[in-house]
Amino acid sequence: MFALLTFIAVGNAIAIAPVARRDTPASGPRERLSLNSGWRFKRWTTSPDDVSYSKLKSWVLPSANDFIKDTAKQFRRPSSEPANVTFTQPDFDDKSWEQVDVPHDWAVKGPFYSGANAVVGGGMGRLPIQGVAWYRRSVSIEAADAGKSVFLDIDGAMSYAMVWLNGRFVGGWPYGYASFRLDLTPYARVGSNQLAIRLDNAVDSSRFYPGAGIYRNVWLTKVSPQHVAYDGTWITTKSVSGQSAALDMTTTVENAALAGNTSEIEVSTDIYVWDSASGESSTKVGQFSTARISLSPGSKQTVNSTATVQNPRLWGPKPSQQPNLYVAVTRLRIGEQVVDEYRTRFGIRTVQYAADGIKVNGQRVYIQGVNQHHDLGSLGAAFNVRAAERQLEMLQDMGCNAVRTSHNPPSRELLDIADELGILMLDEIFDTWNSRKVRNDFHLIFPDWYEADLRSFIRRDRNHPSVVVWSFGNEVAEQRGGNGDATARRLRDIVREEDPTRQTTVGMNNAGPNDAFTGVVDIIGLNYQGEGRGSGAATFPDFRAKFPSKMIFSTESSSGISTRGTYIFPVSGASSVTVSDSQGGDPRNRYVSAYELYAVSWGASPDKVFAAQDRYPYVAGEYVWTGWDYIGEPTPYDLSRSSYFGIIDLAGFPKDRFYLYQARWNPTVRMAHILPHWNWPNRTGETTPVHVFSAADQAELFLNGVSQGVQKKAQYTYRFRWDKVVYQPGELRVVTYKGGSPWANATVRTTGEASQLRAATYRDRQSIKADGSDLSFVSISVCDQKGDVVPQSATTVSFSVQGPGEIVTTDNGDPTDMVPFPSPERKAFGGLALAIVRAKKGSTGKITVTATAKGLQPAEVVLEIANNVT
Numbered sequence: 001m002f003a004l005l006t007f008i009a010v011g012n013a014i015a016i017a018p019v020a021r022r023d024t025p026a027s028g029p030r031e032r033l034s035l036n037s038g039w040r041f042k043r044w045t046t047s048p049d050d051v052s053y054s055k056l057k058s059w060v061l062p063s064a065n066d067f068i069k070d071t072a073k074q075f076r077r078p079s080s081e082p083a084n085v086t087f088t089q090p091d092f093d094d095k096s097w098e099q100v101d102v103p104h105d106w107a108v109k110g111p112f113y114s115g116a117n118a119v120v121g122g123g124m125g126r127l128p129i130q131g132v133a134w135y136r137r138s139v140s141i142e143a144a145d146a147g148k149s150v151f152l153d154i155d156g157a158m159s160y161a162m163v164w165l166n167g168r169f170v171g172g173w174p175y176g177y178a179s180f181r182l183d184l185t186p187y188a189r190v191g192s193n194q195l196a197i198r199l200d201n202a203v204d205s206s207r208f209y210p211g212a213g214i215y216r217n218v219w220l221t222k223v224s225p226q227h228v229a230y231d232g233t234w235i236t237t238k239s240v241s242g243q244s245a246a247l248d249m250t251t252t253v254e255n256a257a258l259a260g261n262t263s264e265i266e267v268s269t270d271i272y273v274w275d276s277a278s279g280e281s282s283t284k285v286g287q288f289s290t291a292r293i294s295l296s297p298g299s300k301q302t303v304n305s306t307a308t309v310q311n312p313r314l315w316g317p318k319p320s321q322q323p324n325l326y327v328a329v330t331r332l333r334i335g336e337q338v339v340d341e342y343r344t345r346f347g348i349r350t351v352q353y354a355a356d357g358i359k360v361n362g363q364r365v366y367i368q369g370v371n372q373h374h375d376l377g378s379l380g381a382a383f384n385v386r387a388a389e390r391q392l393e394m395l396q397d398m399g400c401n402a403v404r405t406s407h408n409p410p411s412r413e414l415l416d417i418a419d420e421l422g423i424l425m426l427d428e429i430f431d432t433w434n435s436r437k438v439r440n441d442f443h444l445i446f447p448d449w450y451e452a453d454l455r456s457f458i459r460r461d462r463n464h465p466s467v468v469v470w471s472f473g474n475e476v477a478e479q480r481g482g483n484g485d486a487t488a489r490r491l492r493d494i495v496r497e498e499d500p501t502r503q504t505t506v507g508m509n510n511a512g513p514n515d516a517f518t519g520v521v522d523i524i525g526l527n528y529q530g531e532g533r534g535s536g537a538a539t540f541p542d543f544r545a546k547f548p549s550k551m552i553f554s555t556e557s558s559s560g561i562s563t564r565g566t567y568i569f570p571v572s573g574a575s576s577v578t579v580s581d582s583q584g585g586d587p588r589n590r591y592v593s594a595y596e597l598y599a600v601s602w603g604a605s606p607d608k609v610f611a612a613q614d615r616y617p618y619v620a621g622e623y624v625w626t627g628w629d630y631i632g633e634p635t636p637y638d639l640s641r642s643s644y645f646g647i648i649d650l651a652g653f654p655k656d657r658f659y660l661y662q663a664r665w666n667p668t669v670r671m672a673h674i675l676p677h678w679n680w681p682n683r684t685g686e687t688t689p690v691h692v693f694s695a696a697d698q699a700e701l702f703l704n705g706v707s708q709g710v711q712k713k714a715q716y717t718y719r720f721r722w723d724k725v726v727y728q729p730g731e732l733r734v735v736t737y738k739g740g741s742p743w744a745n746a747t748v749r750t751t752g753e754a755s756q757l758r759a760a761t762y763r764d765r766q767s768i769k770a771d772g773s774d775l776s777f778v779s780i781s782v783c784d785q786k787g788d789v790v791p792q793s794a795t796t797v798s799f800s801v802q803g804p805g806e807i808v809t810t811d812n813g814d815p816t817d818m819v820p821f822p823s824p825e826r827k828a829f830g831g832l833a834l835a836i837v838r839a840k841k842g843s844t845g846k847i848t849v850t851a852t853a854k855g856l857q858p859a860e861v862v863l864e865i866a867n868n869v870t
């Protein structure tokens, strides 16, 4: 009502009186403005309003229309408008609400719920994700924007997002992992516009921590009504032969004007080398064929074009290949005027999916992958480029070359980082279909939303060269019986329509070789089945016999569990053991032994998985469950708050397993890693096995100079182990050889009492940007006088900063630690603690981070704020 007094909404173009001609293109190319700052936020555990997704569903569903192929099935917005909601009104006073910037995760600051019947239990991380929240901010539209289309682009909001502008309902998108665009144009006016977003998270909506809030970036796109559609370009490598590459491109052009003349549009695209140092396009190396189209108001058209690039620099995974990138700049011209300019980063590469594995640019790449959930440890789900980049860098150090985004679409930026680092991505969208895993999960909306979610996901991600496999499900209940294969076929066919160049998979823990379901997917993706789960269950050869030409890999392997630096006795002599309270696990403190032999009942130790892979070399590789620990799913101790599965703990400290994988995956690293630590005052005279992880083939262990024997790695064994070592304090030393030559040596000593703290920027840089987002990861080690880390220290470390910085969170990787993540005080765990530090936006100078602990010499680290502040 009010809005009509001050502005006139004219179809899909903003107008001010006097009304601009609706078919007049705005001048200048598009603007993409960050809407990340300046929000007001409030959350309630019970709904404060009279709205809900089910009440407004008829108004929300039309937001999916661009992604529903059969136009007869698209949704029509009801002719009536939903009732007014106070929180959406421009004159609502939100000054008492919290001021926040996004990406924002309202739950991660805690407090943690404790106890057996908590509102949010271990599975979802014991954090307060539940409830309804509203976010409000104003959006300014300039007079010069008259005649433009204005879009709100939300990269991720958890969940059931519904959006109002100036009190009027715009649309929404329920799936919390989806990125989506809403057209604000009909509701916008020149001047200040009130944006209001409602989110709603139920308890029991996920098997793991989903996060809560607008946890990814938000953008305002202002563009001529004649523009490249949302995620509207797609570039593929048709062939690479000799010294040139043939590329195909489709560009979807939209004319959002609702009336006026047909527009005559020229579509041209130039190709540039992407300069990774500057993040810019540099040398022009080619162009796509130019097209001319006539586009009537309210219509869309897809243009096909081709290009040849001479001497292409191919994109390939590290370390065997290089991740070279290009950028295509598409320009739409009406007459002489450029009305839109749109950039698409891409890579030139070929992928073949063969019975014996994946080939990138003709070269077989063994998949040394991990599964990763989307949370970033103590930062929660709120996406942060540096935290995500660091996760992938550490995995790469270990020799990891592939990641499965279990079990949901990642942020856009994660795929950008994977493109730049040269990591092969398995991009996965769903954990459930029609059948539920927990009572409020995605199955509630699957029937209405699967098509739009799947098509928008593929269109969003298909230009990333890192993405080599699509997964449209994980361990769905539909694997066996019912109409599971029909649903699988429907989803697979959608993927093929959107992208016939890549193969599909589903993580199957249950479907056997003879189930109809298994035949539907292109790649046989096995969760734990490959290495064998006992009792006659199918293994790799059974699937190979049935599908001789399909690629096979382990979408999930191992599910080994451990708590960093914690060793529990006695140690099993077997090479893979199911964890229990009496084997590997300690129910009193809820820790699991880091001898790295223990796994969940459906899993296996890394060693057992490696042996299966070596026996069946046609297998394309594995994705270990998981690379990093994540919030939630603390199997086997539900009272804890975070997982035990990670090779790296929640704070980013490697567990012993890191070195077991590194030895196999990155075998040129001259490394030998000894476990356990050697501080066992109560074990003198007791058997205390010693294991060593190394790429060496022979090793000799010495305890206080006395040889404990020479070990050679036998076939299908992946560690050196001395199971009969009798503990005495002192020094363990291992000397290793490879091919008869000295390889690497390592020493572990019994330490003295803790006397000092040591600070370092842990696997990170000491210079950070003051852009409001960049981070530094400062680690503290509790050390004795010699500087050796005291492995059982649990002293409380207090962090403080001087200068223009702040401590964002702290952590120690202990899955049982219930102190909220933002606390500046953190107990050391296994002698280590971490603080994540950010520079205040726009600041300059230095930040001193100080760590103190009672009775110990304090430590500090000085961070420089880089000059190239943005």
Ligand code: GAL
Residues within 6 Å of the ligand: 406, 474, 475, 507, 509, 527, 556, 559, 600, 603, 625, 633
């Ligand atoms: C799998 C599941 C994963 C995770 C894992 C833990 O069955 O797909 O999401 O729960 O088990 O072992």
